[in-house]
Amino acid sequence: MPLKKIKVIAFDADDTLWVNETFFRKAEEEFCDLVADFLPREEANALLYEVEMQNLDLYGYGIKPFTLSLIEAAIRVTNGDTTIQLINTLIAKGKQMLNEPIELLDGIEETLQELSTRYRLVMATKGDLLDQERKLIKSGLEKYFHHIEIVSDKTEKQYAKLVKHLDIDVSEFLMVGNSLKSDIVPVLNIGAHAFHVPFHTTWIHEMHEEPTDHPNFKMLVSAKLLLNYL
Incomplete structure (x- = not known):
């Protein structure tokens, strides 16, 4: 499925947008x-x-x-x-x-700013509602997102529900995140696209084998490289 079909790009929050x-x-x-x-x-x-x-x-x-x-x-x-x-x-x-200050990852705001002119952007993250909302507001990135999705966990069912809510086909959805287990594998399993942008530190619970041979998967060393594909 070509990337030119993408209509919505979802970003994980912690360690994808900012340090956590x-x-x-x-x-x-x-x-x-x-x-x-x-x-x-x-x-x-x-x-x-x-x-x-x-x-x-x-x-x-x-x-x-x-x-x-x-x-x-x-x-x-x-x-x-x-x-x-x-x-x-x-x-x-x-x-x-x-109360830690928000430290944005390198190039993420410029990337969101550019992509928001051509795609609907979504922040899709798991965790505590109050904490994630607070961090988003403190980050200054809220203005780039069409929709905010904060869930207790990221599963195939949750992603399928999100895609349905966005009124798009799975082939039109791309997820960007640092966790293979939460951001990548369940998204690929429902037939959507997923770009892995690793963070230098990963919680052992989120570790998973990289699905390198999947046609809808890419690994990028920086979110800035999204602009080379989209």
Whole structure:
């Protein structure tokens, strides 16, 4: 299916439009430092990830669920002897993450500005509604998007629903994102196009084998390169 049929381009938000994952990795390192007297770094990090996975279906994605998992992991690491000071420190860390300044990825605004003159652009992301809306407004990118879609998770069903809502055929839809698992594979599975723009840091939960032989797939080192294809 030729790219000339594309009518709508959807962009993931975190680590596609702006920096996000870096804050989580830093918070994980700080958590390991805080509980170093109870558990070695590698084991503490593995326990935190285990708690996050156990909570995912209940809490979903985002900084607030991550903060709750930090607190729960701290309680487990210390066998229930977590101090109020440690809990307060973890809560403060979560608030700090929520208030981090928005750092746009290189060339993304110029790319959106150009593409918005020729296509309908959509921001399609998962996570906490309030947090994602706040980041979008702070980013200054809201004006480029025709539609904003914030969901609890990205699945084939969610993408098919989005395409139907946009009143287009799947062949007219292109998704751009940094996560193979969330942004690329489910989109290809419904018959649409997907461009992978990797971020230098990827959460282990989002890792997936790259579908390099798929006719609707491209891997770009920068979102700026979209303009070479569209």
